Amino acid sequence: MIILDAYAVIAVLEVEYAAPQVRALIEGDEDTALTVLGVAEVVDYLVRSAGTDEGDAALDLTQLGLADPSPLDRLVATQAGLLRARHYNRRTRAISMADCVAAETARSLDAPLATADPALLDTCAAEGIAVIALPDTTGAVWTG
Numbered sequence: 001m002i003i004l005d006a007y008a009v010i011a012v013l014e015v016e017y018a019a020p021q022v023r024a025l026i027e028g029d030e031d032t033a034l035t036v037l038g039v040a041e042v043v044d045y046l047v048r049s050a051g052t053d054e055g056d057a058a059l060d061l062t063q064l065g066l067a068d069p070s071p072l073d074r075l076v077a078t079q080a081g082l083l084r085a086r087h088y089n090r091r092t093r094a095i096s097m098a099d100c101v102a103a104e105t106a107r108s109l110d111a112p113l114a115t116a117d118p119a120l121l122d123t124c125a126a127e128g129i130a131v132i133a134l135p136d137t138t139g140a141v142w143t144g
Contacts, residue, residue, distance in 0.1 A: 001067070002032045003106040005099065005115040006041035008134055009034060013046065013060055017135040018116055025114060025132070031067040032114075035105045037098040039069055070105055079104040087126065093119045103129050118142050 002025055011018035012026070026032050034042065039061065046057035070076075080100040087093055099120045106113035112130035115121060121142045124131045133142045 001109050001111040002030050002132065003102055003109065003111050003113045004032055004034050004038065004066070005102045005113065005117060005120065006034065006038045006045065007116050008114045009038070009042050009061070009064065009066075010045055011116070011134065012064065013042075014050065016137055017139040021132075021134055022114065026064060026066065033067040033069050035098070035102050036069045036072050037101050041098055070109070072101065072105075076101065076104045076108050079107070083123065083127065087123045093122060095119045095123055099123075103127070106130065116142070 004022065004025070008018060008022045010016070012022045042061055043057050046052040046060065047054055052060065080097065080103070083104055084095060084097055084100040088095055099117060102113055102115070103120065103124055107127070107129045112132050113120075113124060114132040114134055116134040116136040121131055121133055121144070125144055135141050
């Protein structure tokens with residue numbers, strides 16, 4: 001299993017720098033999935049920011065063929081809250097709660113998290129959570 005953050009999926013749908021790498025992950029031998037919050041983030045972005053019709057946004061996401069997201073249980077939710085409490089800094093590491101849920105979901109499944117978010121990548125590195133660093137919107141890749 002590989003956990004994708006919302007950016008990874010948006011990169012495929014919007015054909016950004018990370019799209020080929022994310023497409024290869026989706027089409028590879030391992031299942032790939034968003035978290036339940038990741039699904040919400042992608043749909044929100046597509047409708048609110050990209051101007052996609054609501055029905056089309058859900059269809060775009062479904063057509064990627066991702067595995068169903070794991071339910072968000074109390075333990076992962078608690079761990080996500082603690083992770084954010086340990087690492088969040090508005091200026092230097094502004095990680096969202098959805099990012100922390102993705103990181104803790106990946107940790108709970110012993111799966112890597114694919115993302116281009118440097119704050120999330122820094123947090124995962126500090127916590128020993130496996131990552132797949134993707135190119136960001138400029139094509140740059142986090143190196144730690």
